[in-house]
Amino acid sequence: MRLHHLTLQAFGPFAGTHTVDFDALSADGLFLLHGDTGAGKSTLFTAVCFALYGEPPVDRNLELRSHHAPADLLTQVTLDVTISGHRMLIDRVPQQMRPKKNGRGETLQKAETRLSRWTTDSAGKGHWEASSKSHQETGKEIKDLLGMSRTQFCQVVLLPQNEFTKFLYADAGKRRELLGKLFHTDRYAFIERWLSDHSRTTQKNRDAARDEVLHLAARIHQAAGPDLKSQHDAPTPDAAHALTDPALTWAGDLIQASQADALTAQADAENAKKNQLAHQKLEAAARELHRQQTTFATAREQLDRLDEQTPHQEALARRREQARRAQQLAPLLHALSTARADHTRAQSRESDARTRLLPEHAALQAVDLATAGQHIRDDIAVLNTLLPEETGLHQLTAELKRIDAERQDFAVQQRTARDWLEKETTQRAALETRRETAREAEEECRRQQTQLESLSDRVAAAERRDTHHAQITTTEQRLTAAQKETEKAAQAHIDIRRRRTEGMAAELATDLTDGAPCPVCGSCSHPNPAQAPDGHPTREDEQAAEKTHQRLQRQRDKIVSELQQLREGAAAATGEAGDAPLASLKADHETLTKQLADSSNVPPTAGVSRRNSLRSTANTLP
Numbered sequence: 001m002r003l004h005h006l007t008l009q010a011f012g013p014f015a016g017t018h019t020v021d022f023d024a025l026s027a028d029g030l031f032l033l034h035g036d037t038g039a040g041k042s043t044l045f046t047a048v049c050f051a052l053y054g055e056p057p058v059d060r061n062l063e064l065r066s067h068h069a070p071a072d073l074l075t076q077v078t079l080d081v082t083i084s085g086h087r088m089l090i091d092r093v094p095q096q097m098r099p100k101k102n103g104r105g106e107t108l109q110k111a112e113t114r115l116s117r118w119t120t121d122s123a124g125k126g127h128w129e130a131s132s133k134s135h136q137e138t139g140k141e142i143k144d145l146l147g148m149s150r151t152q153f154c155q156v157v158l159l160p161q162n163e164f165t166k167f168l169y170a171d172a173g174k175r176r177e178l179l180g181k182l183f184h185t186d187r188y189a190f191i192e193r194w195l196s197d198h199s200r201t202t203q204k205n206r207d208a209a210r211d212e213v214l215h216l217a218a219r220i221h222q223a224a225g226p227d228l229k230s231q232h233d234a235p236t237p238d239a240a241h242a243l244t245d246p247a248l249t250w251a252g253d254l255i256q257a258s259q260a261d262a263l264t265a266q267a268d269a270e271n272a273k274k275n276q277l278a279h280q281k282l283e284a285a286a287r288e289l290h291r292q293q294t295t296f297a298t299a300r301e302q303l304d305r306l307d308e309q310t311p312h313q314e315a316l317a318r319r320r321e322q323a324r325r326a327q328q329l330a331p332l333l334h335a336l337s338t339a340r341a342d343h344t345r346a347q348s349r350e351s352d353a354r355t356r357l358l359p360e361h362a363a364l365q366a367v368d369l370a371t372a373g374q375h376i377r378d379d380i381a382v383l384n385t386l387l388p389e390e391t392g393l394h395q396l397t398a399e400l401k402r403i404d405a406e407r408q409d410f411a412v413q414q415r416t417a418r419d420w421l422e423k424e425t426t427q428r429a430a431l432e433t434r435r436e437t438a439r440e441a442e443e444e445c446r447r448q449q450t451q452l453e454s455l456s457d458r459v460a461a462a463e464r465r466d467t468h469h470a471q472i473t474t475t476e477q478r479l480t481a482a483q484k485e486t487e488k489a490a491q492a493h494i495d496i497r498r499r500r501t502e503g504m505a506a507e508l509a510t511d512l513t514d515g516a517p518c519p520v521c522g523s524c525s526h527p528n529p530a531q532a533p534d535g536h537p538t539r540e541d542e543q544a545a546e547k548t549h550q551r552l553q554r555q556r557d558k559i560v561s562e563l564q565q566l567r568e569g570a571a572a573a574t575g576e577a578g579d580a581p582l583a584s585l586k587a588d589h590e591t592l593t594k595q596l597a598d599s600s601n602v603p604p605t606a607g608v609s610r611r612n613s614l615r616s617t618a619n620t621l622p
Contacts, residue, residue, distance in 0.1 A: 010069030
């Protein structure tokens with residue numbers, strides 16, 4: 001970075017408009033700003049920082065306007081500067097109060113920023129070209145070109161003014177404090193504290209490791225027993241040197257001895273296994289022999305039984321042969337049987353027919369019976385003409401019988417109705433009592449149904465409540481883990497940023513090339529550029545750490561949102577179900593369901609149907 005011109009107007013102690021030509025001052029190389037206290041030396045650095053970043057180097061609420069400036073003269077800073085080979089003109093006006101144009105009162109003048117670039121046209125003539133009027137765009141462009149924020153610029157480029165005078169007149173304690181503030185020695189104090197803490201932690205870990213070695217040695221000695229021997233002594237608390245390599249040697253001897261015993265035991269186990277296999281084969285052969293002997297005995301018994309049944313089988317064979325020969329005569333025997341049955345039925349029908357004949361016709365022959373039949377058919381024709389009159393007579397007789405039956409039925413119903421009417425008063429009272437009982441039972445059923453529906457809602461809410469509580473526990477564990485990861489990422493990001501800031505000079509030096517201006521001092525000569533230490537983080541490392549931190553923050557916020565929703569759901573479910581346990585609510589629900597089922601199974605009253613039947617019968621009486 002190389003300063004060319006700086007113009008201050010109503011800024012700090014400068015009441016008017018003043019311009020500093022840095023090109024003329026730096027024509028001979030270095031230059032020195034000197035003057036009395038309060039002359040405005042530090043104000044020039046403040047103006048440069050304000051022009052670049054829009055804020056003063058130290059106190060952001062610092063009053064920039066001169067108290068001696070005319071009221072109509074605005075506070076303004078204009079800086080002509082070259083940054084990374086780009087010449088720019090930065091014009092900034094801070095927020096301030098100014099007189100109104102009508103001359104009555106004051107109004108707030110908002111902050112203004114104007115950024116212009118020096119460009120050359122095709123004819124080779126240079127001019128200023130407006131680039132931006134946005135505070136954010138100007139600040140971002142300056143920061144990208146310089147590669148430093150305002151804080152980094154103040155620490156690397158601007159010296160902490162007015163701190164050396166305090167140092168000259170301060171005692172040893174204040175000098176230590178001022179030196180620490182100037183050179184940031186707090187990092188060394190942090191390193192000293194870290195080394196002390198690390199030493200205590202290492203000593204604690206060493207003691208824990210010694211105790212662990214002694215504990216393991218005791219367990220090894222106990223497991224080894226008196227049979228395993230070692231050429232070296234077991235480690236003891238009094239001999240600290242024996243807790244490292246001698247302890248390993250002692251344990252190695254015991255391990256070798258135990259391995260030898262294990263090999264011997266393994267060989268014995270192999271021999272025992274072989275013997276067991278041989279015995280198993282002999283046992284299997286014995287079982288097979290016993291099975292074959294049993295099968296032979298069973299077959300012998302079956303053969304003896306078959307020999308005993310041989311005469312019976314021969315008799316059955318003879319009967320089967322006789323049945324086969326008899327089966328050949330079956331069709332003829334069946335035809336004979338059918339003919340005999342037909343003959344018998346014909347004789348029976350003839351006998352039945354002759355019994356129905358008149359006595360004088362019973363002994364007649366077939367020809368005489370035919371003649372008599374013709375006479376009877378003639379008589380039937382005459383009688384058929386009289387059938388309609390006989391049918392009407394039968395109908396009148398049936399109607400008379402029906403009317404007489406209805407009369408008798410009505411008489412019975414009349415007597416029944418009269419008996420019921422005599423008992424109606426007593427039955428009415430009983431029926432009213434039973435009806436009231438039924439109405440109360442119905443009301444109780446409705447009340448129990450309402451309670452059951454409410455209890456069902458509470459059971460469902462209790463299930464949601466318990467589910468939400470279980471999910472809340474799991475989500476809280478996830479949130480704790482996410483918070484730890486986020487804190488680790490934040491600490492890593494802060495450490496990387498701090499290390500990069502401390503080595504910013506070396507980072508800027510990596511971009512230096514011979515003949516190109518330095519972005520800090522503007523010099524084209526770079527005799528001793530700063531060197532970055534090993535492992536110095538880059539801008540990409542810082543951005544990667546920042547992205548990791550932001551990603552973990554988003555994950556943590558998502559888990560917080562989920563936990564909030566679960567807690568709201570649990571609160572709502574608790575509001576519906578109360579604090580009663582789910583098992584208790586389910587037991588109450590089951591009891592109430594059983595009571596409601598018992599109430600619903602009460603049989604209906606029989607008196608009501610009986611009374612309605614008698615009333616309908618009485619209404620039909622004449």
